[in-house]
Amino acid sequence: MIFYDCPTAPSPRRARMFIAEKGLDIETRAVSIADGEQLAPAFLKVNPRATVPVLITDEGTALTENVAIATYLEAMHPDPPLMGRTPDEKARVAMWNAIAEAQGGMAVAEAFRNAHPAMKGRALPGPLDLPQIPDLAERGRRRVAAYFDLLETRLSESPWMAGDAFSLADITAFVFTDFARVVKMRPPEDHAATQAWLDRMRARPAAAL
Template sequence: MIFYDCSTAPNPRRARMFLAEKGLSPETHDISIAKGEQLDATFLAVNPRATIPVLVTDTGTVLTENLGIAAYLEAAHPEPPLMGRDADEKGLVLMWNSIVEQQGGAPVAEVLRNTHPAFENRAIPGPDHYAQIPELAERGQARTARFFDLLEERLQDSPFLATDHFTLADISAFVFVDFARVIKMRVPEANTATLAWQEAIRERPSSQL
C-alpha cells in the first residue's frame, strides 16, 4: 500500500489514525497543502481531484475518501473492528460518522477556509478556485458550538460515540474537535463527558502521530 498524507490537515489524520489502530505502516508520502503540493502534476496524476488522503491498495486501486479507505482497511484487516461488530453496530458507526462529518467537520472547515489568508480563492478543496464568503465563517462558528453540545449530549450516555467501544466515529470526532483549535474554538469546560472522552483518546498511540 501507498499512503498520501498531510501532517497538518484533519482528513489525512483520520486515515492516519485508522491505519495506526490497525497496526499498519504503509509507504507514506507527505503532501504539503501549505506549499500547494496537492496541485503539483505529480500528485494530480495520482488524484486529479487534488484532495488528501489517498490510499493506493496492493492491487493498485486508488481510494481518495476517508470512508472508502476505512472500508477497504476494515475488510482487508478486520481486527480490531473499527466499523462495527454486527449489523446494528455497523449502521451506528456509519450514522455517527456521517453526523460528525456534517455537523463537526464541515463547519470547522467553513470557518477556516472562509477566513484564513492561505485559502483566498481556495475556499473549497480541489483544483478549482472559489472565493471566500465571510458569512459562512460566522455560520460555521455557531454550528461548531452546537456540535460541541451534540457531542456532550451523546457522551453523557455512552463512553464512545457509536457503540461501547472505540470506532471510526470516535476517530473522526476527535480529529475535528482537536482541529477546531485553528478557529480558536475549544470544548467548553462544562462539557465534562466530552473532555473525559477526549483525554482518553489522547492517550491512544494513534492520536499522537
C-alpha cells in the first residue's frame, strides 16, 4: 500500500490517525497543498480530482475518500475495530461520522476557504479555481458554532461519538474540531462534556500526528 498525505490538511490527518490507531506502517508520500503539488501532473495521474488523502491498495485501487480508506483498512485489519462490531454499532459509527463531516467539516471548510487569503481563488478543493464568497464565510462561522453545540449535546449523552467505544466518528469529529482554529474558533470552555472528550482524544498518541 501507498498513502499520499499532507501534514497540514485535516482530511489526510483523519486517515493518518486511523492508520496509527490500527497500528499499521504504510509507505507514505507527502503532497504539499501549500506548494500546489496536488495540481501537478504527476499527482493528477494518481488522483485526477486533485485531493488528498489517497490510499493505493494492495490491489492497485486508488481510494480517494476517507470513508473508503477506513472501510478498506478495517476489512484488511479488523482489530482493533474502529467502525463498530455489531450491526447497530456499525450503523451508529457511520451515522455520527457523516454528521461530523457535514455539520463540522463542511462548516469549517466554508468559513476557511471563503475568507483566508491563502484560499483566494480556491474556494473549493479539487482542480477548479473558484472565487471566494464572503457571505459563505460568515455562514460557515455560524455553522461551526452550531456544530460545537451539537457536539456538547451528543457527548453529554455518550462518552464517545458513536457510543461506548472510540471509533472513526471520534477521529472525524476531533480533527474538524481542532481544525476550527484556522477560523479562530474553539469549543466554549463551559462545554464540559466536549472538553472532557477533547482531553481523552488528546491523550491518544495518534492525536499528535
